[in-house]
Amino acid sequence: MRGPAVSARGTSFPLHRPETYLLSGGVPDTRLIPNAMIARAYRRALCSSTSTGSLDYGDPRGTPRLRAAVAEMLRATRGISTHPANVMITRGSQMALDLIARALVRSGDAAAVEKIGYRPAWDALRAAGAELVPIGVDEKGLAVEELASRARAKGRPAGEPIRCIYTTPHHQYPTTVLLAPARRIALLELAARERLAIIEDDYDHEFHYEGRPVAPLASHDPAGSVVYVGTFSKILAPGLRLGFVVAAERVIEALSALRFVVDRQGDHVLENAVAELVEEGELQRHARKMRRVYKARRDALAASLEHQLKGVLKFQVPAGGMTLWASVDDRIPLEAWRARAREKGVMFSTGREFDIEGKARPFVRLAFAPYDESELGRAVQRMRAALDGI
Amino acid sequence: MRGPAVSARGTSFPLHRPETYLLSGGVPDTRLIPNAMIARAYRRALCSSTSTGSLDYGDPRGTPRLRAAVAEMLRATRGISTHPANVMITRGSQMALDLIARALVRSGDAAAVEKIGYRPAWDALRAAGAELVPIGVDEKGLAVEELASRARAKGRPAGEPIRCIYTTPHHQYPTTVLLAPARRIALLELAARERLAIIEDDYDHEFHYEGRPVAPLASHDPAGSVVYVGTFSKILAPGLRLGFVVAAERVIEALSALRFVVDRQGDHVLENAVAELVEEGELQRHARKMRRVYKARRDALAASLEHQLKGVLKFQVPAGGMTLWASVDDRIPLEAWRARAREKGVMFSTGREFDIEGKARPFVRLAFAPYDESELGRAVQRMRAALDGI
Numbered sequence: 001m002r003g004p005a006v007s008a009r010g011t012s013f014p015l016h017r018p019e020t021y022l023l024s025g026g027v028p029d030t031r032l033i034p035n036a037m038i039a040r041a042y043r044r045a046l047c048s049s050t051s052t053g054s055l056d057y058g059d060p061r062g063t064p065r066l067r068a069a070v071a072e073m074l075r076a077t078r079g080i081s082t083h084p085a086n087v088m089i090t091r092g093s094q095m096a097l098d099l100i101a102r103a104l105v106r107s108g109d110a111a112a113v114e115k116i117g118y119r120p121a122w123d124a125l126r127a128a129g130a131e132l133v134p135i136g137v138d139e140k141g142l143a144v145e146e147l148a149s150r151a152r153a154k155g156r157p158a159g160e161p162i163r164c165i166y167t168t169p170h171h172q173y174p175t176t177v178l179l180a181p182a183r184r185i186a187l188l189e190l191a192a193r194e195r196l197a198i199i200e201d202d203y204d205h206e207f208h209y210e211g212r213p214v215a216p217l218a219s220h221d222p223a224g225s226v227v228y229v230g231t232f233s234k235i236l237a238p239g240l241r242l243g244f245v246v247a248a249e250r251v252i253e254a255l256s257a258l259r260f261v262v263d264r265q266g267d268h269v270l271e272n273a274v275a276e277l278v279e280e281g282e283l284q285r286h287a288r289k290m291r292r293v294y295k296a297r298r299d300a301l302a303a304s305l306e307h308q309l310k311g312v313l314k315f316q317v318p319a320g321g322m323t324l325w326a327s328v329d330d331r332i333p334l335e336a337w338r339a340r341a342r343e344k345g346v347m348f349s350t351g352r353e354f355d356i357e358g359k360a361r362p363f364v365r366l367a368f369a370p371y372d373e374s375e376l377g378r379a380v381q382r383m384r385a386a387l388d389g390i
Numbered sequence: 391m392r393g394p395a396v397s398a399r400g401t402s403f404p405l406h407r408p409e410t411y412l413l414s415g416g417v418p419d420t421r422l423i424p425n426a427m428i429a430r431a432y433r434r435a436l437c438s439s440t441s442t443g444s445l446d447y448g449d450p451r452g453t454p455r456l457r458a459a460v461a462e463m464l465r466a467t468r469g470i471s472t473h474p475a476n477v478m479i480t481r482g483s484q485m486a487l488d489l490i491a492r493a494l495v496r497s498g499d500a501a502a503v504e505k506i507g508y509r510p511a512w513d514a515l516r517a518a519g520a521e522l523v524p525i526g527v528d529e530k531g532l533a534v535e536e537l538a539s540r541a542r543a544k545g546r547p548a549g550e551p552i553r554c555i556y557t558t559p560h561h562q563y564p565t566t567v568l569l570a571p572a573r574r575i576a577l578l579e580l581a582a583r584e585r586l587a588i589i590e591d592d593y594d595h596e597f598h599y600e601g602r603p604v605a606p607l608a609s610h611d612p613a614g615s616v617v618y619v620g621t622f623s624k625i626l627a628p629g630l631r632l633g634f635v636v637a638a639e640r641v642i643e644a645l646s647a648l649r650f651v652v653d654r655q656g657d658h659v660l661e662n663a664v665a666e667l668v669e670e671g672e673l674q675r676h677a678r679k680m681r682r683v684y685k686a687r688r689d690a691l692a693a694s695l696e697h698q699l700k701g702v703l704k705f706q707v708p709a710g711g712m713t714l715w716a717s718v719d720d721r722i723p724l725e726a727w728r729a730r731a732r733e734k735g736v737m738f739s740t741g742r743e744f745d746i747e748g749k750a751r752p753f754v755r756l757a758f759a760p761y762d763e764s765e766l767g768r769a770v771q772r773m774r775a776a777l778d779g780i
């Protein structure tokens with residue numbers, strides 16, 4: 001997902017040597033960012049005859065052009081029938097999460113989250129005053145039954161009803177598991193019945209390798225329970241900081257009023273530049289290309305692990321996403337391995353980083369997107385070498 | 391300042407006809423934005439050999455390059471001796487204000503503000519849970535004596551000590567009055583003694599027309615009381631959304647941690663592009679040019695008002711800023727004039743918009759920056775014509 005949850009990279013201090021392979025991230029390969037394409041679109045957006053409007057103060061929901069382009073893209077590629085009035089552009093998904101948390105949650109409210117999950121979302125909910133209620137995750141994704149039993153106010157000791165659930169149904173973060181069809185239906189029904197908002201974070205929708213991507217919860221949500229979050233960080237570049245929210249118009253209005261206080265508005269030149277890339281199909285072409293690249297890398301990593309770390313790691317080849325989640329044989333002292341691997345020049349994340357209570361969990365998460373096949377091979381060799389002498 | 395405080399323009403819905411003169415804003419003339427210069431710098435920042443780093447996740451405090459360039463610019467042009475470690479780049483000054491409010495204020499804390507002032511700053515403080523304490527403003531700026539008496543906890547009925555004061559000492563918003571030297575000294579002493587943070591918003595520092603700009607409070611702040619906020623919105627373009635904070639390192643760390651939750655980081659390509667403009671002196675050259683342009687516009691507006699609205703408006707020609715603040719003869723029904731002027735094709739702000747209680751005040755605020763001399767002349771003619779028949 002958006003970089004390592006806990007590593008030093010989030011604040012960009014190079015604690016690792018440059019020759020270290022950072023399998024701990026979840027970023028795209030920045031060497032493949034189409035920067036010339038982005039620069040051309042940016043120049044056109046900035047220098048066209050209508051550009052001065054983009055440099056003035058504008059709509060905190062984003063430019064009409066990008067909101068329309070996103071609505072059309074979501075209709076065409078994700079089965080979400082929506083209208084520009086239901087779309088708001090944000091600074092990456094993190095601003096979306098922060099605004100949503102501030103809009104939905106009052107201090108002391110309960111917010112459900114996946115107990116193995118995405119820490120920056122928890123941070124946003126906590127900063128808004130939420131008390132987090134962790135819900136289990138298994139091989140079928142979020143344990144919706146458990147959520148249902150916790151959602152009944154009388155079932156919770158604290159008594160506050162659960163206001164919302166933050167979830168990653170397409171590629172569960174960090175396990176990459178897909179939420180099972182029956183659970184999707186149950187979750188939407190539960191949300192409608194209990195008036196629970198579903199914050200659906202679909203952070204890397206495009207990167208699905210087996211068959212078509214599964215339609216988001218937002219694509220069949222008659223009750224209007226879903227607040228859908230997406231991002232251009234994975235498909236274009238993390239540093240562009242462009243994300244979006246799709247929700248009922250009253251939710252968009254509330255987010256927009258808050259956003260006016262937070263940073264007033266986005267970068268409307270950049271928004272119009274990206275709108276052009278979407279309108280012209282450039283973004284979609286780039287996504288198709290990256291999907292082929294990342295699929296080959298996924299397969300190369302899986303093959304290397306099978307070859308070099310058989311018996312140490314067990315995993316399902318992920319159907320999508322940019323990382324691989326593997327369980328570690330319980331005879332391996334995981335944190336010692338991780339430390340030794342770091343000395344050998346490869347960093348990876350362990351289950352503890354994603355556990356809401358910071359509990360040790362015998363899993364590793366390995367990013368395959370940022371490195372090519374031979375680099376991944378060398379990284380796995382180093383992981384193998386690090387096993388010796390621990 | 392940053393657009394009209396209450397008008398429709400903040401959300402960019404064109405409620406006015408295009409041929410309407412918007413003297414209600416406080417924006418620069420977007421026709422004079424150096425967009426080709428910005429586009430060239432952006433392309434270089436995006437396509438240079440080191441650019442991929444800017445497109446990756448990075449430091450929430452901003453790129454090292456822009457932080458260093460801002461520190462050097464502040465030293466050279468504003469007398470603030472600072473270090474990049476004390477500088478954080480934000481999305482315009484609004485994000486700075488929101489982060490500062492969230493970092494300094496706990497729910498129920500008291501925050502002092504200028505009682506005729508900048509509503510988006512109040513909104514940020516209120517959103518963080520502050521109870522606002524309005525302090526008077528006169529022809530010498532903020533009434534520091536009044537603040538001193540309110541700052542003593544025992545002097546306030548609510549009992550909570552005042553945590554901070556939000557102030558605009560260079561060109562008080564909206565009156566453009568300069569805070570008098572003796573009051574500057576008194577304010578800094580008061581802040582040090584009472585452990586009061588001063589949020590100094592220096593939003594249009596460059597646009598000072600009579601003599602040199604006055605050094606900010608932050609330039610002589612041994613106690614470290616000042617959290618200094620600046621922006622590139624007035625000098626380059628509002629839509630770029632680039633601002634900065636200068637403060638003690640512990641404050642920058644707190645803001646940075648919060649910012650990671652809010653939107654993770656800024657647009658590092660844009661930050662490096664603007665760093666280049668600062669390093670090369672392009673920004674400063676552009677500022678000098680705009681200062682000449684805006685000075686001539688200020689003088690043209692003042693002359694038009696003298697000629698067309700003598701006896702109706704009384705004002706001091708402002709020593710700086712992008713707007714003129716004038717008192718209105720008390721025989722004029724101000725809101726009727728404003729409504730009629732709008733029909734005639736000119737919008738201006740009245741004192742009520744800037745009063746913290748929304749009380750009617752017999753003042754108008756007229757922006758001269760966005761229009762050239764002949765446009766300003768026509769706008770004033772329309773104001774004059776609107777007086778007939780009310």
